[in-house]
Amino acid sequence: MSVRSLVNTVMRAVRVTEFGGPKVLKVDKNVPVPKSSNDQILIKVHAAGINPVDTYIRSGTYAVKPTLPYTPGKDVAGVVEEVGSNVSNLKKGDRVYSMAATSGGYAEYCTAASSDTKLLHSNLTYEEGAGIGVPYYTAYRALVIIGGAKAGDTVLVHGASGAVGLACAQIAHFRGLRVLGTAGSQAGLDLIARNGCDAVFCHREEGYATKIMEATENVGPQIIIEMLANVNLERDLTMIAKKGRIVVVGNRGSTEITPRLAMQKECIVTGMLLFNATQGEMDEIDAAVAGGMRDGWIKPHIGKVYSLEEAPNAHEDIINNKGTQGRLIFKVSS
Known part of the structure; x- marks a missing residue:
């Protein structure tokens, strides 16, 4: 699909229109595909990670509240669909993971800061890639x-x-x-x-x-x-x-x-x-994670996989589980 045709299309995404419990998470099939800025990329999301902080933000109790309505999620893995004019570290077609989804990761497409989006090694699946970031x-x-x-x-x-x-x-x-x-x-x-x-x-x-x-x-x-x-x-x-x-x-x-x-x-x-990490610390972590993926000692364990429609169950499980076992993710596309 070309970049130009994407701009005028819609996608499925989880939307929050009011703060509250897990039931406020609802799939909207007519959300416009976001447009990346000059310093961003557009990612076709294959999998999205679920973090406890996502539930705090959704409930309205987190220190920073997003403007409603919004799509939750920061951790994603997928394929670069579009790059901004200032982006030189990534190109269309790259397999990537990111923990900087700016438009929200619980969606078929998301924008992300290019500086916080990294190449996903071929040793890992997209589902595992969604388990790396945070x-x-x-x-x-x-x-x-x-x-x-x-x-x-x-x-x-x-x-x-x-x-x-x-x-x-x-x-x-x-x-x-x-x-x-x-x-x-x-x-x-x-x-x-x-x-x-x-x-x-x-x-x-x-x-x-x-x-x-x-x-x-x-x-x-x-x-x-x-x-x-x-x-x-x-x-x-x-x-x-x-x-x-x-x-x-x-x-x-x-x-x-x-x-x-x-x-x-x-x-x-x-x-x-x-x-709170400095840029120097993030650079150190980037290098360590890249080496771990390459050498095989980084291997996220996927505990449970959900569809976007199961977002309320996923948020319930990540907080009220009886014994956590690895990463919870959404599988968005194959």
Whole structure:
């Protein structure tokens, strides 16, 4: 299909016309195909990733609210359909992934910032490509840049079976760390054991923290990557090694901690938000991810695939699941 014919056509896209629960997500079959600006590209979307932040934005509780109506989603994988006049790093027909869908990724086509759109290696499918962006970039920044991970360290990925957790485990394993991971189901434990975790623990089991400490000879992990701080932060403070680092990646509420635990450990507790990354950090992550795709150690696990019409179910599942297992995605086109 030519660029000119695309401009005057319509597409299917998930639209939000009011903030609220998952049911506000509705497919509209007559949304105009967006037009890329000079610095953007137009992507024919094959798959789109689903992130927890998508649900916060949809509910209207996120700090930044988009103008209604809007199409959710930032993570996509597909084929470049059109390039802006200032774009030199990509061309029509390139297989790409992006976490910068500017017109919304839950759609048949989306515009994206060319600077934040990268080539998708042939080792990965489009579905896997939709699992790279936010999960792997978040994991790398949390573990390596903020967490200061180095070969020989022990890292505990607290909630390792989700998309970011599995990315952390794969990156840590590749970089020579000893990886401990927790999950909430036997299927989740089996999954993280196959994806880089040297020892696995069920965080629904009473006394699991004691087992983690025994596995570290009661020293504790040097790094903890925390996916649900409002539930686990106090426990993390009891486990972290002296002068260790707890990096909070996920949180869904307030919590109460005992500051003396931090005093005793002289540990650092820090939050991490991917979009605070500097350009230099993003360049470092780009290079690491490109190498991981090429060499085969980056391999997103797709937990469940949805159609665009199943968007309400997808948003319900990503928040209220009984045991996350990998990345949730929309399959948009074949």
